[in-house]
Amino acid sequence: MNMHTNEFAARKGAPWAKAGTQPRIAIIGAGMSGIGAVVKLRKAGYTDITVYEKSGKVGGTWRENQYPGLSCDIPSRWYSFSFNLNPDWTHRFSYGPEIQAYMEKTANDFGVTEIVKFNTPVTDLTYEGPQWRLTAGDGAVEHYDIVISATGVLHKPAFPNIEGLDTFEGDKFHSARWDHSVKLEGRKIGIIGAGSTAAQIIGAITHKVGTMNVFQRTPQWMVPMPQKQYSAAWKWLLHKIPALQKLAYNFYFKIMAKNFGAATTGDQAKLAKIQDVCTKHLEDAIADPELRAKLTPSYQAACKRLIFCSDFYPAISRDNANLITEGIKRITPKGIETEDGKLHELDVLILATGFDASAFILPTKVTGENGKDLGEAWDGSPRAHRAVAMPGFPNFWMLEGPTGPVGNLSLIIVSERQTDYIISMLNKMRAEGLEAIAARQDAFQSYNADMQQRVPQTVWASGGCSSWYFDKSGTPNLYPYPPTQYLDDMHDPHFSEFRLIADVNEVEGAQGAA
Numbered sequence: 001m002n003m004h005t006n007e008f009a010a011r012k013g014a015p016w017a018k019a020g021t022q023p024r025i026a027i028i029g030a031g032m033s034g035i036g037a038v039v040k041l042r043k044a045g046y047t048d049i050t051v052y053e054k055s056g057k058v059g060g061t062w063r064e065n066q067y068p069g070l071s072c073d074i075p076s077r078w079y080s081f082s083f084n085l086n087p088d089w090t091h092r093f094s095y096g097p098e099i100q101a102y103m104e105k106t107a108n109d110f111g112v113t114e115i116v117k118f119n120t121p122v123t124d125l126t127y128e129g130p131q132w133r134l135t136a137g138d139g140a141v142e143h144y145d146i147v148i149s150a151t152g153v154l155h156k157p158a159f160p161n162i163e164g165l166d167t168f169e170g171d172k173f174h175s176a177r178w179d180h181s182v183k184l185e186g187r188k189i190g191i192i193g194a195g196s197t198a199a200q201i202i203g204a205i206t207h208k209v210g211t212m213n214v215f216q217r218t219p220q221w222m223v224p225m226p227q228k229q230y231s232a233a234w235k236w237l238l239h240k241i242p243a244l245q246k247l248a249y250n251f252y253f254k255i256m257a258k259n260f261g262a263a264t265t266g267d268q269a270k271l272a273k274i275q276d277v278c279t280k281h282l283e284d285a286i287a288d289p290e291l292r293a294k295l296t297p298s299y300q301a302a303c304k305r306l307i308f309c310s311d312f313y314p315a316i317s318r319d320n321a322n323l324i325t326e327g328i329k330r331i332t333p334k335g336i337e338t339e340d341g342k343l344h345e346l347d348v349l350i351l352a353t354g355f356d357a358s359a360f361i362l363p364t365k366v367t368g369e370n371g372k373d374l375g376e377a378w379d380g381s382p383r384a385h386r387a388v389a390m391p392g393f394p395n396f397w398m399l400e401g402p403t404g405p406v407g408n409l410s411l412i413i414v415s416e417r418q419t420d421y422i423i424s425m426l427n428k429m430r431a432e433g434l435e436a437i438a439a440r441q442d443a444f445q446s447y448n449a450d451m452q453q454r455v456p457q458t459v460w461a462s463g464g465c466s467s468w469y470f471d472k473s474g475t476p477n478l479y480p481y482p483p484t485q486y487l488d489d490m491h492d493p494h495f496s497e498f499r500l501i502a503d504v505n506e507v508e509g510a511q512g513a514a
């Protein structure tokens with residue numbers, strides 16, 4: 001059938017919960033969150049699911065980022081789906097290709113891949129209560145009862161606004177669009193950025209390039225990464241006694257969430273320990289006082305997202321590495337000119353300049369009740385109720401949405417807990433024959449106001465730095481309480497925070513509506 005005729009085939013206006021049928025669910029994104037959501041929804045009895053994926057493969061951030069040195073600085077035993085722990089991880093902090101393979105294998109083993117519409121970006125979502133009209137990039141239109149955005153947090157590369165960027169005549173690419181055809185060996189490399197991505201790239205390639213020129217605007221604190229390769233005997237044991245994997249999962253959860261999560265959200269003693277570890281790491285690794293001074297941040301450790309990396313300091317200390325802290329004046333056809341008038345000639349320019357962290361599902365156009373536009377409602381400062389819902393957007397849910405806990409945490413556990421929360425909402429709809437559920441405006445406002453009051457106690461706000469955590473309003477767009485509290489809260493939805501809509505034709509002027 002011609003995809004464009006689907007509009008006529010789509011089921012409209014048959015509220016599933018009243019009819020006792022399956023809801024039609026659309027999930028946008030086949031990355032970690034999308035894969036996990038399909039598995040959990042199915043387990044809960046929701047089986048009519050279609051996943052829309054803009055590219056040709058599952059994996060999300062692990063598919064997109066292919067730069068040398070890519071690894072996950074969250075321990076793999078914890079950066080795993082709770083329903084698919086993996087005894088075969090090769091390292092404590094696994095490398096990108098292995099994580100991508102794990103994502104693909106999970107999607108295949110759990111029957112996710114077969115329900116993904118690949119190369120099908122979603123361009124438009126419009127609420128036609130109680131359903132959503134979804135338009136894909138190829139013009140096909142479908143209607144869904146429930147839409148779940150699983151588009152990830154950091155998926156839109158940010159390009160620096162530097163004069164002359166387009167004039168550079170050498171090879172040039174963003175770290176998330178790595179050009180594997182470009183030879184690095186023996187060449188003059190320039191990299192703009194000093195974040196987690198840059199640190200991993202510099203650690204991985206400096207030994208083989210001609211010169212490595214690092215253009216650092218702000219230095220970053222780094223915790224050494226206690227990398228470890230797992231032995232064959234250890235893997236064998238985990239296969240024999242799978243319960244050990246759960247123990248390891250819980251162990252790393254406790255270590256990471258209770259230390260880093262607590263430190264960033266107000267535990268000063270734990271924060272001081274992190275500062276000590278970072279300072280000692282820098283002092284032990286960098287003998288040259290001049291270089292050490294350039295690498296010493298002027299803000300509190302963990303204010304920007306902490307970097308776990310043991311390879312960066314040795315790499316930047318090499319004879320073929322230059323740490324350039326003069327500001328960038330412009331980019332020329334031959335290289336980068338710094339404020340001191342010096343031209344740094346380059347063959348390859350790598351932009352490790354991060355992502356637009358305020359995008360989330362955007363640029364997909366999302367139009368809710370009464371024509372409310374999601375991008376306009378956010379206006380560069382995305383907010384959500386409990387990070388999963390927005391008032392005025394019934395039956396629309398987000399995974400890893402705005403104001404969720406991120407930082408040095410496994411986002412898999414966050415996404416799984418959010419999926420469970422959404423499933424509770426679907427169960428409520430089914431039990432009570434509801435047509436729609438939407439966050440209440442008053443609940444959303446008080447939830448976000450409480451968070452804004454708490455934000456100054458976090459190191460992201462008080463630590464004296466700026467980072468991608470900050471949105472247009474100048475506020476770190478993160479959950480400001482210990483992340484374990486978020487996970488606990490999400491166990492138990494408070495339905496009073498939501499409009500439970502029995503009949504969408506009777507909601508106009510309803511209390512709590514957007």
Ligand code: NAP
Pocket residue numbers: 071072073074154160161162192193194195196197198200215216217218305328352353354355466467468
């Ligand atoms: P990032 O942390 O946002 O770092 C971007 C870097 O580019 C910063 O050093 C920034 O300098 C610099 N920059 C941006 N625009 C610039 C300009 N116009 N001129 C000069 N410098 C400029 O981005 P990222 O390193 O890609 O990391 C983003 C996030 O991805 C991380 O925080 C982390 O959450 C995630 N990540 C995770 C892992 C992992 O192992 N789990 C690995 C990589 C990334 P300023 O600091 O001065 O702004």
